Amino acid sequence: MPNGRNTVSERAEIGRPEISIIVPVYQVEKYLNECIDSILAQTFTDFELILVDDGSPDNCPALCDAAAKRDSRVRVIHKQNGGVSTARNAGLDAAQGNWIAFVDSDDTAAPEYLEKMHKAALEMGADFAICSSQCIDETGKTLAGGEHRLLNEFLPQEEVLRRMVVSDFQVPWNKLYRRKLLENLRYPENKAFEDTCLMPVIYARAASACGVWDFLYNYRIVTGSAMHRKTTLKTLDWVEAWYRLFDVLYQNGIRDALCAAYRPILTAVWDIWLHLTPEERKSPRMKEAFAYERTARHRLMQARGVTLKNLWAAVVCAASACSYLDLCRKRAERRQKTT
Incomplete structure (x- = not known):
């Protein structure tokens, strides 16, 4: 990394992609390719994938670069380690899409993750879409007990705010946001539970949202992750x-x-x-x-x-x-x- 500054690979295609997907990457060598492959297999193809290598000491930087070589929609940011908030913020700074999505680097997305949320948001005129998610174990097996917490529904701002006491509304993933919602907003750095801090601010900006019933996001339960310390x-x-x-x-x-x-x-x-x-x-x-x-x-x-x-x-x-x-x-x- 020259002079300790961020280095960013350029996207080959000219023009603004419809969606930017931001993936913060740190010490997930075991799961990273599975995450990347699930995104590159999306049925909605007009997107850029921004992989933010947060100074990962394992083989993740090389895996990110390899993904960029095999698919021109992939951009890679290499930066010094600063935590997940700094990685997401670097991705937001680089994002070019009209819509923004986040995926954690040890998770996976269903093939229609982008397509169904994008379609629902456009049809309902919503500022963001939110889908149901389910848990998977370290091998990728779906864990029992998953609930469809979201319906195919329109949610005015007041109803969005009521629902943010539920965990599904407190995380950045399982959602697709209009770009304007995140303009001039950044994740608080050097904070734990940064998601819960920022999400209410985003929702206060959103005039409306829409739910998508389908399980489109797979959240991996990993022993020793930030949520289990x-x-x-x-x-x-x-x-x-x-x-x-x-x-x-x-x-x-x-x-x-x-x-x-x-x-x-x-x-x-x-x-x-x-x-x-x-x-x-x-x-x-x-x-x-x-x-x-x-x-x-x-x-x-x-x-x-x-x-x-x-x-x-x-x-x-x-x-x-x-x-x-x-x-x-x-x-x-x-x-x-x-x-």
């Missing part, structure tokens, strides 16, 4: 991320989802506290986390968000994402009938 002070980023989500709901007047958003803040701050050392419990970061919880609690009461119906929604959300989404649909239907 021990509790440290860094885990308090989870509290901050959920507070950011809570704040977007509060600022947009979505009172009926505030209980569901406050619950993870309350449970996380005390669960993390219990797993920290006595010295860590006295740290400024721990005090900051308690301040987030306190502010959220005061705002919840101020907004009069604590009602039996809203408490029930929070319980349902904690127990079953699918049931919570069904509850959101039923309540939306009732609101439409009364307007």
